[in-house]
Amino acid sequence: MAPTAHSPNVLLYEGAIRSVERLIQEHAASHIFLVVDEDAYRFSGADDTLKSLLANLHTTRFCGFQPNPKLVDIQRGVSLFRANPPELVIAIGGGTAIDLGKLIGFIGPQNEASREIVTGNKIGTVDALPMIAIPTTAGTGSEATHFAVAYIGTDKYSVAHPSMLPAHAVIDPRLTHSLPGPITAATGLDAFCQAIESIWAVGATDESIEYASTAVECAYQYLQISVKTPTPESRLAMSRASHLAGKAINISKTTAPHALSYILTSKYKVPHGFAVAMTLSKFLAFNAAIDANECVDSRGHEDVCKRILRIVSLLGATSIAEACRLIDSLAVSIGCPTSLVDLGITRQEQLSEIAASVNVQRMSNNPRKINHSMIVQLLSQDFPADLARL
Numbered sequence: 258m259a260p261t262a263h264s265p266n267v268l269l270y271e272g273a274i275r276s277v278e279r280l281i282q283e284h285a286a287s288h289i290f291l292v293v294d295e296d297a298y299r300f301s302g303a304d305d306t307l308k309s310l311l312a313n314l315h316t317t318r319f320c321g322f323q324p325n326p327k328l329v330d331i332q333r334g335v336s337l338f339r340a341n342p343p344e345l346v347i348a349i350g351g352g353t354a355i356d357l358g359k360l361i362g363f364i365g366p367q368n369e370a371s372r373e374i375v376t377g378n379k380i381g382t383v384d385a386l387p388m389i390a391i392p393t394t395a396g397t398g399s400e401a402t403h404f405a406v407a408y409i410g411t412d413k414y415s416v417a418h419p420s421m422l423p424a425h426a427v428i429d430p431r432l433t434h435s436l437p438g439p440i441t442a443a444t445g446l447d448a449f450c451q452a453i454e455s456i457w458a459v460g461a462t463d464e465s466i467e468y469a470s471t472a473v474e475c476a477y478q479y480l481q482i483s484v485k486t487p488t489p490e491s492r493l494a495m496s497r498a499s500h501l502a503g504k505a506i507n508i509s510k511t512t513a514p515h516a517l518s519y520i521l522t523s524k525y526k527v528p529h530g531f532a533v534a535m536t537l538s539k540f541l542a543f544n545a546a547i548d549a550n551e552c553v554d555s556r557g558h559e560d561v562c563k564r565i566l567r568i569v570s571l572l573g574a575t576s577i578a579e580a581c582r583l584i585d586s587l588a589v590s591i592g593c594p595t596s597l598v599d600l601g602i603t604r605q606e607q608l609s610e611i612a613a614s615v616n617v618q619r620m621s622n623n624p625r626k627i628n629h630s631m632i633v634q635l636l637s638q639d640f641p642a643d644l645a646r647l
């Protein structure tokens with residue numbers, strides 16, 4: 258069955274990477290465009306399985322890109338792609354590699370410049386090339402979504418098209434076994450936050466809530482173990498949580514903590530998952546206090562509250578305050594910065610700049626209406642009393 262915008266063909270088990278040879282044969286591809294995060298490729302052990310296979314195929318290899326997809330890297334990849342058009346894309350690595358694979362595989366076949374598509378000035382009219390996504394982290398769930406992030410300077414863009422959903426997601430938890438603790442922590446927190454945001458998102462459906470709920474439970478139970486004393490069981494659980502959170506946000510999209518995170522990553526160099534987790538509990542408390550006047554979701558504020566209580570119970574908490582504490586202590590226990598002050602953010606102008614950076618569309622997917630001054634006020638909770646002169 259052909260994959261739809263909601264469903265790639267998924268192989269999720271230890272040893273799944275051995276199926277790549279069969280998938281390439283199924284596509285009868287004679288020329289493959291490889292997007293490879295070389296460190297991840299080597300350290301994950303993916304090269305042990307794929308090296309000899311890929312050596313016998315006609316490939317164009319794109320590597321050496323910066324973390325978080327940048328326009329210059331997209332342009333370089335698209336030039337390579339157009340110089341000798343391939344028939345299949347394979348992306349191996351974390352969220353950056355997979356997002357770059359999706360972007361290059363989509364922009365490559367168009368007649369427009371990369372910048373025009375990334376900024377949304379022009380819309381792609383041709384479908385993306387089929388892609389096999391092989392994640393080497395358990396975090397972004399990018400292999401399960403039909404959109405990708407791109408940066409021009411510190412400005413963040415999102416490119417979306419149904420055909421950008423990878424045709425195949427090959428998720429082999431063994432590729433994550435050698436991930437260092439800090440990467441396991443940041444990527445795993447991304448999955449956890451994506452799942453929680455997905456449940457309260459305006460775009461949530463019954464289907465996305467089911468995926469997200471399982472992801473929350475799995476990540477909450479296994480993330481700390483995966484960081485501190487990883488076992489094959491915890492790695493498998495986090496791979497599953499990451500993929501399900503990806504499936505959930507593929508439907509619901511993300512909300513306020515993601516909208517605020519991008520500037521923390523681009524300007525303050527905070528890894529994506531940590532940047533999102535830094536405001537998650539604040540928004541849990543903020544969204545839980547929703548009333549009819551501030552509700553953006555057409556299902557009404559009571560429905561939003563019901564979903565937020567579902568999050569509380571998935572965490573094993575009995576109150577919003579307890580759920581917030583549990584989220585914060587999980588984040589702290591695996592090395593996430595606890596406060597904006599830790600990042601050198603101590604002035605109200607900086608909060609104002611962060612608040613001004615948010616994408617209005619992404620923010621409108623947050624169930625409770627929020628404006629600039631409310632964001633500043635929420636973020637200023639991190640300031641000690643002497644700094645918070647608001």
Ligand SMILES: [Zn+2]
Binds near residue numbers: 397447515
């Ligand atoms: Zn994310």
